[in-house]
Amino acid sequence: MEQQDLHVTVNGEAHALACDPDSPLLDVLRAGLGLAGPRFGCGLGLCGACMVIIDGKARTSCDYPAWAAEGTTVTTVEGLADGDRLHAVQQAFLDEQAAQCGYCTSGMIVAAAALLAASPAPTEQEVREALDGNLCRCGTHGRIVAAVLTAAARHPGGPAAP
Amino acid sequence: MTLAEHGGASPPGAGSPPAGLAGLPSLAANPVLASWLAFSPGGTVTIFSGKVEYGQGVWTALAQIAAEELDVALARVAVAPVSTDGSPDEGVTSGSLSIQHSGSALRQACAQARALLLAAAAAKLGTAASALTVDDGQILAGGQPTRLSYWSLASPGLLDREAGAPVPVKPPGRWSVAGRSAPRLDLPDKVTGRPRFLHDLVLPGMLYGRVVRPPAVVAELLSTGDPELPPGVVTVRDGSFLGVVAPADATALRAARLIARAARWQVTESLPDAEDLKGFLLSAPAEEVPVESRRDEGAAATASTVRTAEYTRPFLAHASMAPSCAIARWDGGAVTVWSHSQGVFALRDAIAAGLGLDAGRVTVNHAEGAGAYGHNGADDAALDAVLLARAVPGRPVRVLWSREDEMAWAPLGSAMLARLSAGLDARGKIVTWRQHVWSNGFIGRPGRGGEPRLLALAHLAGGRPMSPAPDGPPTGAMGSTRNAVPGYDIPDLEVVRHRLLTMPIRTSSLRSLGAFLNVFAIESFLDELAECAGADPVEFRLAHLTDPRAVRVIEAAADLAGWAGRPRAEGTGYGLGYARYKGLAGYCAAVAEVEAESDVRVRRLWLAVDVGTVINPDGVINQVEGGAVQSASWATRERVTFDRARITSVSWDTYPVLRFTGVPEVAVRIVAAPGQPETGAGEIAQGPAAAAIGNALADATGVRVRDLPLTREQVIRAIEEG
Numbered sequence: 057m058e059q060q061d062l063h064v065t066v067n068g069e070a071h072a073l074a075c076d077p078d079s080p081l082l083d084v085l086r087a088g089l090g091l092a093g094p095r096f097g098c099g100l101g102l103c104g105a106c107m108v109i110i111d112g113k114a115r116t117s118c119d120y121p122a123w124a125a126e127g128t129t130v131t132t133v134e135g136l137a138d139g140d141r142l143h144a145v146q147q148a149f150l151d152e153q154a155a156q157c158g159y160c161t162s163g164m165i166v167a168a169a170a171l172l173a174a175s176p177a178p179t180e181q182e183v184r185e186a187l188d189g190n191l192c193r194c195g196t197h198g199r200i201v202a203a204v205l206t207a208a209a210r211h212p213g214g215p216a217a218p
Numbered sequence: 219m220t221l222a223e224h225g226g227a228s229p230p231g232a233g234s235p236p237a238g239l240a241g242l243p244s245l246a247a248n249p250v251l252a253s254w255l256a257f258s259p260g261g262t263v264t265i266f267s268g269k270v271e272y273g274q275g276v277w278t279a280l281a282q283i284a285a286e287e288l289d290v291a292l293a294r295v296a297v298a299p300v301s302t303d304g305s306p307d308e309g310v311t312s313g314s315l316s317i318q319h320s321g322s323a324l325r326q327a328c329a330q331a332r333a334l335l336l337a338a339a340a341a342k343l344g345t346a347a348s349a350l351t352v353d354d355g356q357i358l359a360g361g362q363p364t365r366l367s368y369w370s371l372a373s374p375g376l377l378d379r380e381a382g383a384p385v386p387v388k389p390p391g392r393w394s395v396a397g398r399s400a401p402r403l404d405l406p407d408k409v410t411g412r413p414r415f416l417h418d419l420v421l422p423g424m425l426y427g428r429v430v431r432p433p434a435v436v437a438e439l440l441s442t443g444d445p446e447l448p449p450g451v452v453t454v455r456d457g458s459f460l461g462v463v464a465p466a467d468a469t470a471l472r473a474a475r476l477i478a479r480a481a482r483w484q485v486t487e488s489l490p491d492a493e494d495l496k497g498f499l500l501s502a503p504a505e506e507v508p509v510e511s512r513r514d515e516g517a518a519a520t521a522s523t524v525r526t527a528e529y530t531r532p533f534l535a536h537a538s539m540a541p542s543c544a545i546a547r548w549d550g551g552a553v554t555v556w557s558h559s560q561g562v563f564a565l566r567d568a569i570a571a572g573l574g575l576d577a578g579r580v581t582v583n584h585a586e587g588a589g590a591y592g593h594n595g596a597d598d599a600a601l602d603a604v605l606l607a608r609a610v611p612g613r614p615v616r617v618l619w620s621r622e623d624e625m626a627w628a629p630l631g632s633a634m635l636a637r638l639s640a641g642l643d644a645r646g647k648i649v650t651w652r653q654h655v656w657s658n659g660f661i662g663r664p665g666r667g668g669e670p671r672l673l674a675l676a677h678l679a680g681g682r683p684m685s686p687a688p689d690g691p692p693t694g695a696m697g698s699t700r701n702a703v704p705g706y707d708i709p710d711l712e713v714v715r716h717r718l719l720t721m722p723i724r725t726s727s728l729r730s731l732g733a734f735l736n737v738f739a740i741e742s743f744l745d746e747l748a749e750c751a752g753a754d755p756v757e758f759r760l761a762h763l764t765d766p767r768a769v770r771v772i773e774a775a776a777d778l779a780g781w782a783g784r785p786r787a788e789g790t791g792y793g794l795g796y797a798r799y800k801g802l803a804g805y806c807a808a809v810a811e812v813e814a815e816s817d818v819r820v821r822r823l824w825l826a827v828d829v830g831t832v833i834n835p836d837g838v839i840n841q842v843e844g845g846a847v848q849s850a851s852w853a854t855r856e857r858v859t860f861d862r863a864r865i866t867s868v869s870w871d872t873y874p875v876l877r878f879t880g881v882p883e884v885a886v887r888i889v890a891a892p893g894q895p896e897t898g899a900g901e902i903a904q905g906p907a908a909a910a911i912g913n914a915l916a917d918a919t920g921v922r923v924r925d926l927p928l929t930r931e932q933v934i935r936a937i938e939e940g
């Protein structure tokens with residue numbers, strides 16, 4: 057496959073990455089940049105484990121072609137914290153112990169961070185709807201919803217934009 | 219119960235345990251103290267366990283137990299990764315037994331290590347050990363610092379001795395670390411996206427493999443078609459096992475797809491009719507084994523009302539969030555494997571037996587995978603990695619399954635049928651009960667029934683099909699008949715297992731084994747009998763129970779749910795389910811609120827549990843919440859589909875699970891049971907939650923649905939048949 061340079065800003069750093077433009081953005085992030093947070097779950101954009109924020113919107117990266125990410129700004133779960141200070145959603149996940157196996161966690165956190173950036177005070181139903189594309193097989197949904205609402209309550213004006 | 223009966227490998231070379239350790243099976247099998255803990259430089263304690271973490275929080279609870287017994291801060295305790303090279307062999311991490319087995323062993327090993335160190339301190343200080351105390355690892359004499367600590371005292375080799383007769387351990391009344399909710403040790407990595415899973419592990423020089431599975435459960439590879447492949451790809455073929463190794467995963471995946479398109483197979487239609495699971499279960503050859511027989515013909519003769527009903531569940535998938543993954547390196551005669559298996563020792567032995575290797579040359583290292591709910595594809599992926607690594611000696615090869623292969627090729631939880639009949643006397647008491655259970659076996663892990671039981675072995679040249687899965691000893695604690703013996707006071711009772719002797723669809727352990735259907739069946743039937751007797755479901759159960767712990771959890775769940783004052787609304791119903799897991803472990807009662815308007819919707823679940831002494835209350839609640847949600851998903855959504863040749867539910871579209879907008883609200887209450895031994899919590903909710911949902915659906919609709927999953931279509935069918 058022909059390689060092309062992909063120009064993308066990931067977690068605040070500008071990159072020019074040689075990659076197959078048809079490869080999924082997830083491969084570029086994991087294999088190309090060595091990021092572990094976005095995870096492979098299904099390859100079809102149906103489970104949300106690979107979710108990242110692209111130009112402000114939470115998207116599945118396993119079915120997002122690299123060429124479409126040209127010129128975009130991408131934030132993964134690794135890019136949410138401010139140095140040692142966790143993002144409000146990350147901190148709330150810890151406080152609520154909102155995980156079991158944790159494989160879906162980075163996708164959940166990314167989706168929730170994007171939600172709160174756009175809508176700082178969502179209702180519980182809005183949280184559920186925003187996360188409906190993120191599957192959790194361990195059954196920690198209730199804790200995750202509680203964590204997102206906790207993060208929202210702590211930052212009425214919205215957490216720092218990712 | 220022995221470890222072996224619960225899915226553990228028989229401890230190799232265990233011989234006769236040291237005196238007094240018979241009640242501590244893991245310690246008896248691994249008696250050297252140094253195999254359980256080490257005082258590491260820098261003031262930390264490393265504990266070793268044979269139990270693996272897969273999201274159930276067991277490592278945090280084990281660390282709490284060690285910190286408590288040693289009198290050190292929890293932050294000082296680190297848990298070593300599990301490996302056949304160095305970890306105590308505790309068999310498989312299954313059956314909700316980690317706290318009982320590993321926890322009890324660690325507690326006793328830590329107590330004995332503490333005593334050894336205090337004796338050493340006493341000798342140095344010229345005082346009696348009884349005058350010494352420990353504060354976060356520092357030795358105090360008469361409450362004053364001594365400058366001695368575990369770390370200054372722990373001479374090399376001090377713990378290289380076998381455990382002696384059990385010493386007293388700290389009573390729960392004096393606990394300050396155990397018995398309290400502690401945050402999970404693994405979550406900081408998981409919320410920040412740090413590499414943590416096997417899927418994140420990149421070894422130097424690592425290559426990437428993919429397997430091209432047959433297009434049907436039974437298929438023979440005729441030719442690979444020899445497609446043109448990207449440069450650097452190695453094709454591996456052995457009989458009908460077909461795979462590729464490439465420098466990058468993307469290349470391996472592309473090559474695997476090219477080969478899959480070009481390969482020619484002879485497909486055999488080998489699967490039963492998916493629309494007639496009852497017919498399949500009742501007509502397949504089976505062995506009939508008595509499970510329990512308590513005959514009282516006098517009591518049985520007093521039955522004035524007799525009812526019979528059949529309940530079924532479909533095949534269920536693990537459907538873990540991550541597809542199975544493994545890494546293997548083949549170095550001459552030695553093989554090193556990285557796997558998220560639940561039983562690294564059994565996997566080591568199975569790989570060795572399957573490939574004719576010396577088990578002493580095979581090492582299996584555990585690394586975390588996504589949540590495991592039983593025997594999933596982890597072990598099979600490990601053999602795949604070994605087979606591909608054999609083609610490129612010296613290079614680690616990482617294999618990742620596709621989502622489709624995960625859904626189609628990982629072992630499944632068996633379809634089941636339970637036929638129940640019971641008789642009520644004139645006073646509305648159950649006097650006789652018969653329960654017959656038809657199912658494929660649930661005990662199909664590597665090594666079970668004397669076979670390696672790894673998927674690819676059947677595909678290799680000369681490979682034989684895997685034999686039907688065993689089902690363990692025929693008891694109410696094991697296999698398909700787990701919880702098939704009702705826990706109620708019934709004078710005349712007989713329970714029989716019918717294990718299928720043919721296995722067209724591969725089955726093995728899935729969370730709670732047969733308990734999911736058996737409890738659903740028993741508790742649904744109990745509501746049907748209560749209706750015959752004109753009794754309230756809660757009162758009817760309490761009238762057949764004398765165990766005070768059972769009574770307490772039912773009353774607690776009813777109280778939590780406001781059972782007595784439950785509202786009456788059109789299309790909404792309430793139901794209760796109860797079981798003591800395995801008939802001998804944790805107690806759980808659940809109440810469900812179900813709405814049946816355009817669809818079947820579980821709105822709320824209330825659960826009360828008694829799991830004996832609790833190490834980490836929030837950990838127990840998390841497990842029970844998760845179990846209840848997963849059970850609700852199984853009960854209302856899930857069903858493996860197949861045609862006559864292959865599994866067809868291979869994506870999240872074709873195997874839907876509950877999502878955020880569909881999951882119920884869950885409330886859990888722990889019923890205190892001071893002085894009672896610890897039991898597991900991971901599986902206790904599966905049966906009671908499903909039963910509560912079934913009963914609530916019947917309450918909401920007025921019809922009884924006996925075939926899982928409880929979908930809108932099944933309700934309509936039950937109305938039409940009713």
